[in-house]
Amino acid sequence: MAELHPVRRSRLAAGLTRLADWALRTRRRLWLCSFALFLALAGAWAAATPLGASPDEHAHFIRAAAVARGQLGGPEVMVKHTVAGVDSEFSETGVQLPAWYAQLPTEHECYSWKTAVPANCAPKIGSGGPTAQATTAAGRYHPAYYLYVGLPSLVTDGPTALYLMRLASAVLCAALLASAVVTTAEWRNRRPAMTGLLVAATPTALFLAGMVNPSGGEIAAGVLVWSAMLAVLRSPDPLLLNRRLARLGIGGLVLIDIRPLGLLWFAGAAVVGLLGHRRGALRPLLRRKALWAWTLLLGIASAGALLWSRNHPDHSVITLPDWYNSPSVAAKVAFDNSMDYIHQMIGWFGWLDTKPPVVTWVVWTGAVGLLAVLTVVFCRRRDSLAVFLVAVGIVLAPPAAQAAQYHLGPVWQGRYLMPFAVGLPLLCGAVLADRAASGGPALPWRRITATVVIPLALVNVAAFYWTLHRFVVGATGSLVNRHAHWLPPGGWVVWTALYAVAALLLVVPAFASDRGEDPAAAGRAGRRRHRLRADDPPLAAVD
Structure with a gap:
């Protein structure tokens, strides 16, 4: 692709x-830089969001602390709730x-859904005290994620334990996302692929990465699965x-172990990847022992996740409105x-009660739309078909899921779909990168990347500040948080500044020079370099 002088x-x-x-000089450097930036972003959300101020976080706190103490299950307790x-x-x-811990379920009630x-x-959250029974709606979920994030609760107590649980979740998600960045940087034409990755890392993904919520790890794993799947089959x-x-x-194991639905999202990424695979990519892939080793591990994980889900059914008794009485009605509502x-x-934060500035939605939707249009206009017909199938899946998956479980009521949320939906910008970026490397139209990717x-980055920062503003002074309070009613640890200025710097630095790798050679044609010299520096081969680039 032509470059400006x-x-x-x-x-x-x-x-x-x-x-x-x-930053892209070596994989290790790129991974560490990306990890630090994603950790800063997720960590800022973790610190700047009141404890329990994300969907069902109190249930996940309790589940994590219990699993870390060896309580993988417990007696079923029917708890009355009034919903809508x-x-x-x-x-x-x-x-x-x-x-x-038993006090956590009511921690957020005085301000949730009351944005002013x-x-x-x-x-105030307490600490210590005698042992008592607490209940969690997450008790049926697979324990792997909770075992990891619950470990800090064994060495500390009270709010400190809860913040450290959030930090553990942020570390996991940052590691997965950093690995996706490295995978994306291995494309010969980096800018389209990197742009797609940055579009996939939405404010919601970063917000949930900093919460104790399995959706955060699920989304980050989805980004890694799509990035690696497309690289394996298309580059x-x-x-x-x-x-x-x-x-x-690794991404597949995390995705499948968190929720059985992850198996479906993994399969969707595989089908879409195979639809547009490069000719000649499958034969050497099928000959690799590593493929079959990972397939075996994923098969074992899938069987375990499905078995766990089967043995832990949901016995909730949901009283539904008279009109919500059939799968077709549930599908229409969804x-x-x-x-x-x-x-x-x-981006939609808190208990889905805090919206970002409208410009965040507009800019992000426009970025996805631009990538999709460029893919349809400049790429092959089967690539356009793949993009179309992912888009259709994003629209039709929620109605199908709600229809299958209409007896639970209208419980679907956008975050449940994100491990699959992140594939749309990632697919568009990968297809455009592949097209550019194979002699497609010489699009001005430096300008396109900067425009996107x-x-x-700017609307990402705006979403963070607006959400923090809602918790500090209320949505109707002064736009500048001069008279704070609530403050996160360290104050709101520190976390806003950290988030702004990290969000701006995160987009820098998208401006990197393209790789100077096609790895598939590197030949003997490339293999020799790999042997000499097998621990961390360079990400070759020329300007």
Whole structure:
């Protein structure tokens, strides 16, 4: 792809390219830089969001603390809840924990769904105390994620334990996302692929990464699965195949172990990847022992996840409105809510009661639309078909899921779909990168990338600040948080500044120079370099 002569570049563009090329000098450096930035973003959400101020987080806190103490299950307890004015009985799991955990379910009630009320009304979270029964609606979920994030609760107590649980979740998600960045940087034409990755990392994905919520790990794993799957099938490289299979396998294990639905999302990524695979990619892939080793591990994980789900059914008794009485009605309601689900996947915070500035939705939707249009216009027919199938899946999956479980009521949320939906921008970026490398139209990717990722960074920061503002002074309070009612640890200025810096630096790798050679044609010299630096081969680039 043609590049502008360095003399004609602006100083800013040249500086961004030099910084990006420095970060991409080796895989290890790129991974560490990306990990630090994603950890800063998720960590800022973890610190700046009141404890319990994300969907069902109190249930996940209790589940994590219990699993870390060896309580994989417990007695079933039917708990009465009123949802949307309807009285129901939810099947929850009783566990034995320090008594203060039992107070968590009501921690958020004074301000959730009351956006004008700041979070300072929440009662103070205690610590220590005797052991008592607490109940959690997450008691039926697979314990693997909870065992990991619950470990900090064994060494500390009270709010500190809860914040450290959030940090553990942020570390996991940052590691998965950093691995996806490295995978994306291995494309010969990096800018389209990297742009797609940055579009996939929505504010909602970063928000949930910093919460104790399995959706955070599920989404990050989905990003890694799609990135690795597309690289394996569309940009084959025998020198990188084992690395990519390892990333695909790790992402798949996390995705499947968190929720059985992850098996369906993994299969969807595989089908879409196979639809547009590069000719000649399958035969060497099928000959790799690593493929079959990871397939075996994923098969065992899938069997375990399905068995766990089968042995832990939901016995909740949901009282549904008279009109919500059939699968077809449930499907129609979900279809009518499609735009809400899209907005939730981009950014919708708290207990789905805090919307970002509208510009966040507009810019992010526009970025996805631009990538999709470029793919349809400039790429092959079967690539357009793949994009179409993913888009159709995003629209039709919620109605299908609601129809299959209509007896549970309209429970679907956009975050449940995100492990699959992130595939749309990632697929578009990969297809455009592949097309550019194979002699497609010489699009001005430096300008396209800047036009997309810089506004994304700005509206990402705006979404963070607006959400923090809602908790600090309330949605109707002063736009500048001068008279704070609630403050996160360290104050709101520190976390806003950290988030802004990290969000802007995160887009820098998208400006890196393209790789100087096609890895598939690197030949003997490339293999020799790989042997010499097998621990961390360079990400070759030229300007």
